[in-house]
Amino acid sequence: MTPAARVQAAIELLDAVIAAARDRGAPADRLISDYFRQRRYAGSKDRRAVRELVYDAVRLCGPVPPSGRAAMLAVAERDPAVRGLFDGSVHGPAPVGDGEGPAPVGLAPEWLVAELARSDIEGAEATALLDRAPLDLRVNTLKADRATISLPAEPQPTAAPQGLRLPPGTAVEQWHAYREGLVEVQDTGSQLACLAVGARPGETVIDLCAGAGGKTLALAAAMENRGVLLACDTDRGRLSRLPPRAARAGAGIIESRLIDPGREPEMLTDFAGAADAVLVDAPCSGTGTWRRNPEARWRLTPAQLAAYADTQARLLGIAAPLVKPGGRLIFVTCSVLDAEGAGQVDRFLAENAGWTSDRLDLPLGKPRGKGWRLSPFHDGTDGFFIARLSRA
Numbered sequence: 001m002t003p004a005a006r007v008q009a010a011i012e013l014l015d016a017v018i019a020a021a022r023d024r025g026a027p028a029d030r031l032i033s034d035y036f037r038q039r040r041y042a043g044s045k046d047r048r049a050v051r052e053l054v055y056d057a058v059r060l061c062g063p064v065p066p067s068g069r070a071a072m073l074a075v076a077e078r079d080p081a082v083r084g085l086f087d088g089s090v091h092g093p094a095p096v097g098d099g100e101g102p103a104p105v106g107l108a109p110e111w112l113v114a115e116l117a118r119s120d121i122e123g124a125e126a127t128a129l130l131d132r133a134p135l136d137l138r139v140n141t142l143k144a145d146r147a148t149i150s151l152p153a154e155p156q157p158t159a160a161p162q163g164l165r166l167p168p169g170t171a172v173e174q175w176h177a178y179r180e181g182l183v184e185v186q187d188t189g190s191q192l193a194c195l196a197v198g199a200r201p202g203e204t205v206i207d208l209c210a211g212a213g214g215k216t217l218a219l220a221a222a223m224e225n226r227g228v229l230l231a232c233d234t235d236r237g238r239l240s241r242l243p244p245r246a247a248r249a250g251a252g253i254i255e256s257r258l259i260d261p262g263r264e265p266e267m268l269t270d271f272a273g274a275a276d277a278v279l280v281d282a283p284c285s286g287t288g289t290w291r292r293n294p295e296a297r298w299r300l301t302p303a304q305l306a307a308y309a310d311t312q313a314r315l316l317g318i319a320a321p322l323v324k325p326g327g328r329l330i331f332v333t334c335s336v337l338d339a340e341g342a343g344q345v346d347r348f349l350a351e352n353a354g355w356t357s358d359r360l361d362l363p364l365g366k367p368r369g370k371g372w373r374l375s376p377f378h379d380g381t382d383g384f385f386i387a388r389l390s391r392a
C-alpha cells in the first residue's frame with residue numbers, strides 16, 4: 001500500500017469505528033482485523049501503520065467525530081506528513097476541500113469530561129487515561145515464581161507481588177511459559193484488586209462476575225489450590241473461556257456456574273452466608289481502560305453510565321447475603337468515576353447496617369472515599385476503584 005492508501009484505509013476504518021460506537025457494534029480491534037482479513041494484499045507493515053493512524057485519530061478526538069475523514073484531518077493538522085498525503089492520488093484521500101475542517105479534539109465528550117472532573121480526574125490525571133498501556137504479566141505461583149522464572153525477555157518487576165512489565169506488543173502468546181500457564185497477561189491494577197481480596201488457602205471464595213476468569217485464576221493461585229472457589233457469570237461465552245484457562249494454569253479448585261440474570265439469589269442459595277469472601281468485579285463504563293479501548297469514550301452515554309451504576313448496586317445487594325459473618329465483600333470496577341466507585345460504597349454502607357469498610361493499604365494507589373483508587377497517571381496501571389467491606 002502507498003502511504004496515501006494507508007491514510008484512506010484508516011479513514012474507512014474510522015467510519016466503521018464511529019458507526020460501531022453509535023450502534024453498539026464491534027470494538028475497533030475487531031473491525032481492524034476483519035478489514036485486513038478481506039484485504040490480503042496488505043502486508044504487516046501496512047497493517048501496523050494503518051492501525052497506528054486509526055488509534056492516533058481515536059485518541060485525539062474526544063467527542064465522536066462527524067466522519068473518519070474529519071478525524072484523520074485532525075491528525076493531519078498536527079502532522080504535516082499526513083497532511084501531505086491528502087493528495088488525490090490513486091487509492092489515497094481526496095485533497096482537502098475549501099471549508100473542510102478537522103474533527104474537534106479533546107479528552108472525551110463534554111458531559112464525560114465534567115463527570116471525570118467531579119471525580120477529581122483533570123489535567124495530567126485525565127490525559128494519562130489515553131496513554132499507551134504496557135503489557136503486564138502475573139507469574140502463576142501454582143507453577144512458577146517471579147524470583148526464579150526464566151523468560152525470553154527481561155521484564156521489569158511491578159509493584160504487584162508476582163507482576164512483570166513488558167513493552168506493549170510483546171508476543172507473549174508465543175512463549176513456552178505462556179502456553180504452559182506459568183504466566184498470565186494481567187494488568188498490575190487488576191492483580192492488586194485480587195490482592196485486596198486477601199484470599200487464603202482453605203477459604204470459600206466467590207468471584208461473582210468472573211467473566212473469562214482473569215481474576216479467578218489469581219484467586220486460585222492465592223488459595224494455593226485449596227478451598228472452594230466459585231466463578232459465576234451471566235455471560236455463557238465469557239464463562240466458557242474459563243475452564244481451558246484454568247486447565248492451563250493448573251487451577252483445579254474452580255467451579256464455574258452460569259447464572260440467569262434476575263435469578264442470581266435463587267441460583268446461589270447453597271452459598272447463602274457461606275463465603276469468606278465475595279469479589280464483585282462489576283460491569284462498568286471502563287473509564288480506567290481507555291488506554292486499551294480509547295473508542296470506549298465515544299460509546300458511553302449518560303444513560304449507560306446510570307445503568308452501570310444501577311447494575312453495580314444490584315450486584316452488591318446480591319453479593320452481601322452470600323458473605324458469612326466476619327467475611328468480606330470486595331467491590332471492584334475498572335472506572336475512575338465516583339459514581340462507579342466511592343459513591344457506590346457510601347450508598348451501600350448507608351443502606352446496610354452491620355458492614356464497615358476496611359482500610360486498604362495496597363502498594364500502589366491512594367484512598368478514595370471509603371475505598372482505594374488506582375490511576376494510569378498516579379500508578380502506571382489501568383484505572384480501578386477497589387473497596388473491601390467487612391460483615392460484622
Ligand SMILES: C[S@@+](CC[C@H](N)C(=O)[O-])C[C@H]1O[C@@H](n2cnc3c(N)ncnc32)[C@H](O)[C@@H]1O
Pocket residue numbers: 208209210211212213214215216232233234235238259261262264281282283284315
Ligand atoms: C468487569 S467484567 C469481569 C471481568 C473478570 N472478572 C476478569 O477479571 O476478567 C464484569 C462481568 O460481569 C458480568 N455480569 C453482568 N451482570 C451480571 C450478573 N447479574 N451476575 C453475574 N455477572 C454479571 C458480565 O458478563 C462480565 O463478564
